[in-house]
Amino acid sequence: MIRLGSNSPTRAKILKDFGIDFVQNGGSFDEDSITTQNPKEFCYIATKGKFDELFKQYGVDDMPLLVADSVVTCDGKLLRKAKDYDDAKSMLKLQSGNKTSVISCMIYKSKNIELIDMSITTYEFAKFDELDMKNYLVSGECFGKAGAIMVEGFCKPYIKSVKGYESTAMGLSIEKLLAFL
């Protein structure tokens, strides 16, 4: 049994799909407190901030703690979760017909081991169909996802090439974690 220190339904689904027993206790780390716009730095600082908050609250005596953060970078820009419809639309337009990378960082700590991993999955997308994009935006599925993208959903038909794990792009590099445990 592990403690998933995340509010993310996607991360919970990934653990569930891989048969890992967990309790889910997300924190309230304020990612707006991070000043850097460097995507990797931002992702690490966010992960560390989430970890420090939840390690202080729960420790690891009763079970290991796992936290993670994901950001998207496209054309050198840092894309976090979209704030609103227009923000999501501009993120999607930037990534349409473009190369984009999802960076996921995770920290796993038990009584005797600690893993810090940062992985990147890079996609080349075909141009998004305008009507398809509008429907995706209206559906609201674009919210709560770094860069407003959903690689296993909306983006799937547009993937021209991919380098890296899909799990990394969804927010938790589960294969890396399992290889370590």
Ligand SMILES: Nc1nc2c(ncn2[C@H]2C[C@H](O)[C@@H](COP(=O)(O)OP(=O)(O)OP(=O)(O)O)O2)c(=O)[nH]1
């Ligand atoms: N289903 C899905 N979710 C994605 C995808 N890409 C990113 N995400 C999700 C995973 C995370 O829930 C979210 C990235 O935001 P954060 O890393 O800040 O996590 P979140 O705020 O959701 O929860 P947490 O901070 O861990 O409590 O985006 C994707 O392609 N598909």
